Amino acid sequence: MATRKATADTRRRTTPAAAGVESAGDAQATQPVEAQRPAMQTVTINHVSRIEGHAKITIKLDDAGRVTDTQFHVTQIRGFEKFVEGRPYYEMPSITSRICGICPVSHLLASSKACDEIMAVRIPAAAAQLRELIHCAQFVQSHALSFFHLSAPDLLLGMDADPAHRNVAGLLESHPEALRDGIALRKFGQQVIERLAKERVHPSWMVPGGVNAPLDPQVRIKTLEELPGAMAIVQRTLAMWKRALDGFPEEIEAFSNFPTMYCGLVGPDGSLRLYDGNMRFIGADGAIIADQVRPEDYATYIGEASMTDSYLKAPYYKPIGFPDGIYRVGPLARLNVADRCGTPLADAELELYRARFGRIVQSGFHYHYARLIEALYALERMEQLLANPAILATKVRAHAGVNNLEGTGIIEAPRGTLIHNYKVNENGAITWANLIVATGHNNLAITRGVHQVAERFISGKKIEEAALNRVSALVRAYDPCLSCSTHQLGVAAVAITLVGPDGEVFDEVTT
Amino acid sequence: MTEKVKVRIDGEVIAATAGQTILEVARTNNKYIPALCYMEGLSTVGACRLCMVEVSGVARLLPACTTPVQEGLAVATTSPQLESYRKMALELLFAERNHVCAVCVSSGHCELQTLAQEHGVTSVRYPYSYPRLPVDTTHPRFVLDHNRCVLCSRCVRTCAEVEGAHVWDLAGRGVGSRLVSELQRPWGEATSCTSCGKCVQACPTGAMAEKGFGVEEMTKRRAAVSRLTSMREGE
Numbered sequence: 057m058a059t060r061k062a063t064a065d066t067r068r069r070t071t072p073a074a075a076g077v078e079s080a081g082d083a084q085a086t087q088p089v090e091a092q093r094p095a096m097q098t099v100t101i102n103h104v105s106r107i108e109g110h111a112k113i114t115i116k117l118d119d120a121g122r123v124t125d126t127q128f129h130v131t132q133i134r135g136f137e138k139f140v141e142g143r144p145y146y147e148m149p150s151i152t153s154r155i156c157g158i159c160p161v162s163h164l165l166a167s168s169k170a171c172d173e174i175m176a177v178r179i180p181a182a183a184a185q186l187r188e189l190i191h192c193a194q195f196v197q198s199h200a201l202s203f204f205h206l207s208a209p210d211l212l213l214g215m216d217a218d219p220a221h222r223n224v225a226g227l228l229e230s231h232p233e234a235l236r237d238g239i240a241l242r243k244f245g246q247q248v249i250e251r252l253a254k255e256r257v258h259p260s261w262m263v264p265g266g267v268n269a270p271l272d273p274q275v276r277i278k279t280l281e282e283l284p285g286a287m288a289i290v291q292r293t294l295a296m297w298k299r300a301l302d303g304f305p306e307e308i309e310a311f312s313n314f315p316t317m318y319c320g321l322v323g324p325d326g327s328l329r330l331y332d333g334n335m336r337f338i339g340a341d342g343a344i345i346a347d348q349v350r351p352e353d354y355a356t357y358i359g360e361a362s363m364t365d366s367y368l369k370a371p372y373y374k375p376i377g378f379p380d381g382i383y384r385v386g387p388l389a390r391l392n393v394a395d396r397c398g399t400p401l402a403d404a405e406l407e408l409y410r411a412r413f414g415r416i417v418q419s420g421f422h423y424h425y426a427r428l429i430e431a432l433y434a435l436e437r438m439e440q441l442l443a444n445p446a447i448l449a450t451k452v453r454a455h456a457g458v459n460n461l462e463g464t465g466i467i468e469a470p471r472g473t474l475i476h477n478y479k480v481n482e483n484g485a486i487t488w489a490n491l492i493v494a495t496g497h498n499n500l501a502i503t504r505g506v507h508q509v510a511e512r513f514i515s516g517k518k519i520e521e522a523a524l525n526r527v528s529a530l531v532r533a534y535d536p537c538l539s540c541s542t543h544q545l546g547v548a549a550v551a552i553t554l555v556g557p558d559g560e561v562f563d564e565v566t567t
Numbered sequence: 568m569t570e571k572v573k574v575r576i577d578g579e580v581i582a583a584t585a586g587q588t589i590l591e592v593a594r595t596n597n598k599y600i601p602a603l604c605y606m607e608g609l610s611t612v613g614a615c616r617l618c619m620v621e622v623s624g625v626a627r628l629l630p631a632c633t634t635p636v637q638e639g640l641a642v643a644t645t646s647p648q649l650e651s652y653r654k655m656a657l658e659l660l661f662a663e664r665n666h667v668c669a670v671c672v673s674s675g676h677c678e679l680q681t682l683a684q685e686h687g688v689t690s691v692r693y694p695y696s697y698p699r700l701p702v703d704t705t706h707p708r709f710v711l712d713h714n715r716c717v718l719c720s721r722c723v724r725t726c727a728e729v730e731g732a733h734v735w736d737l738a739g740r741g742v743g744s745r746l747v748s749e750l751q752r753p754w755g756e757a758t759s760c761t762s763c764g765k766c767v768q769a770c771p772t773g774a775m776a777e778k779g780f781g782v783e784e785m786t787k788r789r790a791a792v793s794r795l796t797s798m799r800e801g802e
Contacts, residue, residue: 142702144710150670150782258669260783268784455779457707483704483755484778 112551113527114365115510115519119557123514126507128499128531130368137489145174145458145480146264152476152491157257158201161194161249162469164262165331166476169465171264173352174480176459182449183266188331189441190252190262191467195330195434196286197245198470199387199427202535203293204238207424210529211300215307216522234296237289241431244286248438251275266453273448280442283435287401290432294405297428304421310512311530312420312505315340317373317383319497320393321468324348327398328390328433330468336393337373337383342416345373351466354475358492363499370499371492382504385472385497386534387426392416397429399436405429420505423533458484469494471535498534505530517562519554524565527552575641589631589642590618600644601653601682603660603771604719605632606789608796609728612720616656617682620644628652654686662693663742664700665714666772672785673773679717680772696742703748705755708778709767711746716774718744722766729795734760746774765792 116125140151149167153160165187172179179187203211209222212231220226227235246256252275253259253267261267301308317340321333335349337357349357359374359381373381383389392415397403406429413422441447464477472494479488495502509530513523554563570585576598583592588611593600603615613630620631623641628649631642643649660666660679668674700713720737723746727733734757738747749757767775768788776785 144702144704144778146779146781147670147672154669260781263781263784264779268781457778481704485702485704 111531112553113506113531114553114555115506115514115527116555117517117557117562121516123507123510124557126503126510127365128368128503128506129366133367137491140486140489143486145171145463145478145484145486148476148478148486148489149262149264150258150260153258155491155493159194159198159469159471160258161190161262162467162474163476164259165191166465166467166469166474168262168264169351169467170463170476170478171465172454173463173465174458174460174478174484175264175454175456175463177265177454177456179266179454180449180451182270182447183452183454184332185441185444185447186252186267186271186452187262189438189447190249191331192434192438192441193245193248193252195245195470196431196438197242197249199431199434200238200242200245202470202532203424203427203431204235204242206535207529207532208234208238210525210532211297211304211424215525215529219521219525222525234293237293241286241289241293244282247282248279251279263453265455268453270450270452271448276442276448279438283439283442287432287435290428290435291401294428294432297425298408301425306512307526307529308419308421310509310526311533312501312508313418314504314508315418316501317345317376317381318389318392318416319373319383319385319473320390321466321473322347322394323398325398326395328394328396328402328430330434330437332467335466335473338393338416340416340418342392346375351464351475352462354464354466354477354492358475360492360496366499368499369492369496370503371497372500379500382500383497384420384501385494386423387430387470388417388420388423389472390468391426391429397433399433399440401436402429402433405432420501420530420533423535427535458482471495472497495534502531502534505534514554517554517556519552519563519565524552572636572638572640574636574639577642577644583636585635585637587636589620589622589629589634589636589640592636593631593642593644598644600631601685602632603678603682603717604721606721606725606769606793608793609721609724609769612724615660615717615719617653619649619652621646621649650686654688657683657686657688658691658693660717661688661691662695664696664698664716667714670782671715671773672776672780672782673715673787674783676783676786677773678771698742703754704778705753706760706762706778707755708762709754709764710776710778711748711754712774712776713745714774715772716746717772718746719771721769721771722746722775725765725769725792729792730761730763730765732759732761732763735766765795768792 112129114127115123118124136152136155140148143151148171149164152167153163155163205224208227209224212234213222213226224235250256253261261269317337319335319337321329322336323329323333336344337346339345346357357374358371359378360369360371361378362369372378373383391406397406409425409429458480462479466473466475474494475492477490478486481487506527509527513526552565553561556562572583572585574581574583574592576593581592581596590600590602590605600618600620602618604612605618611632613633616630618631619628621643622629668680674680703711718737723735723737726735734748736747737744739745748754749759754760767777769792773785
């Protein structure tokens with residue numbers, strides 16, 4: 057890759073101002089200073105970004121210093137689709153959940169649903185309710201993590217705040233209540249997962265055919281007791297965020313604010329669905345393009361393009377083709393796609409949201425707002441599910457062998473639509489697997505979003521702190537889980553490279 | 568008439584019967600010696616080398632499961648040298664195949680995992696060999712995952728000695744050894760297999776499991792297999 061060669065040939069230096077530590081994880085990544093060299097052209101800055109996984113961004117400039125091209129590279133391969141070949145299908149939930157420690161529940165559920173199809177079973181009603189319950193708990197914890205732990209430093213302290221303080225520790229000084237709320241909300245979600253499934257991360261409770269243990273009545277009582285507290289946190293945060301939004305006109309304007317298609321799961325009545333439902337694609341104008349697309353038909357509508365400069369594939373809407381069939385998934389897309397949420401408090405918030413920003417909200421910055429409305433919806437759904445005593449039924453698992461040679465499971469992961477599609481032989485050994493993860497669907501949109509932010513905030517041959525953080529914050533708004541395609545510990549999360557027309561690296565920043 | 572002998576295990580004088588192995592005497596008297604290939608009710612093979620003990624007057628270590636006791640035998644079941652050898656043997660078992668506890672059906676109920684925890688195996692000092700091994704899913708009820716097999720041969724002995732079918736054998740040599748059913752036929756095509764499942768219950772790891780069991784779900788009923796032999800002893 058030209059960029060890499062150029063980087064290797066060019067000198068590096070550490071910019072002390074930006075070397076501030078945003079979290080402990082990347083302290084070791086600081087580069088040594090080569091003080092004797094004159095006139096620098098490449099700058100490496102190390103500090104920590106707040107996203108899941110690792111990525112690299114290349115921004116190309118023309119002679120006049122204008123942005124001509126941007127690329128979003130995911131630099132690690134995971135190989136799950138290949139190395140699961142030969143494994144018994146019922147091991148797939150536990151294997152694929154290892155893709156990510158933030159939303160293992162999503163992979164467990166999508167995988168279990170694909171296995172349900174292979175077994176050709178309709179799982180017991182209580183099992184479906186319990187799966188949705190734990191999924192909602194995961195939405196709460198994951199959305200809390202994204203909003204409070206990862207993005208709140210930008211949102212509450214400001215995009216231009218000193219990077220040394222623009223972190224969770226900085227929040228503790230200036231916004232202790234918000235930070236406490238965020239930690240409490242995530243804890244609530246994680247504890248519900250632990251109570252239901254015995255483990256918070258990678259539990260073995262969700263299995264092909266249902267779940268492996270019924271709901272403990274005490275867990276139901278305890279969770280119902282704690283729900284109002286969690287609900288109050290989300291409502292408080294929503295009120296705060298609605299007031300704060302006016303402070304981000306530039307970000308709303310420039311963060312992936314462009315028309316795309318949207319995709320998400322909806323129920324038969326068009327309402328928001330997280331666990332079940334069929335896919336709906338809408339156009340940028342809100343017109344329904346494809347509705348009630350069943351999981352097994354996903355490949356008719358979604359194509360996957362392999363990229364030459366990234367291990368992350370770029371899914372596109374097949375009938376339109378690549379790359380014009382760009383669509384987005386995730387909180388923003390789900391609220392655009394669904395007619396309504398289907399729960400009273402979330403629907404009231406959705407109305408306010410649409411009244412303020414329109415029926416179809418295009419700006420990627422509003423992923424944050426949408427995320428909060430979804431957290432409220434997830435809590436309301438948990439309340440509805442727990443209120444029904446039928447959830448305590450003890451028959452929670454269907455047993456069967458291989459009855460179909462292919463199965464597809466689709467759910468809405470916190471970050472967007474998640475597709476697991478497996479083929480097995482007669483004995484139940486996986487012969488082929490395809491996983492389409494949320495961040496994959498958003499790949500084209502993130503790339504285009506980076507371009508938009510770069511055009512707006514980058515000028516000249518150097519990546520200034522304000523531009524750097526806004527490019528990172530744009531990526532963060534999508535809450536990308538790059539772990540789904542990559543994972544490496546202790547290495548900088550996003551590297552941004554500024555490249556001139558002849559391939560010369562003007563500036564390089566790792567964040 | 569059985570001859571009574573006196574032996575010392577870790578300094579304690581213990582009465583035993585001639586012909587008993589050191590391991591049997593130790594376990595009867597609540598003296599712990601780790602073992603993986605040993606299973607009550609089956610013949611002994613001394614394959615896993617975890618039960619090695621020090622016997623006074625003998626320069627080399629001896630496997631407790633195959634060494635019979637005799638009058639005046641003095642045994643040390645633990646020492647720094649034994650501990651280091653046992654840990655090494657466990658690490659080599661992990662390095663030899665692809666043991667991934669996190670996604671194993673037997674995690675939490677696995678004898679290899681338990682032994683590793685008992686012996687403080689927190690990492691493996693030897694390079695993993697990462698062999699490419701198949702999973703035999705051809706049997707309608709059971710599955711054999713060679714990645715998790717430790718070649719203890721408990722399944723081989725259970726099938727031959729308890730069920731009397733002798734479906735299983737070990738083929739090949741050294742690290743190339745593989746468990747085979749009926750002269751390399753897939754398990755599902757082995758005509759002598761009665762599908763009794765005793766081999767699965769005897770397996771110390773997740774190498775043999777019932778189909779449909781997810782991660783951490785496969786518990787084994789080894790005692791049920793051992794009990795069959797003890798109930799037959801009076802016949």
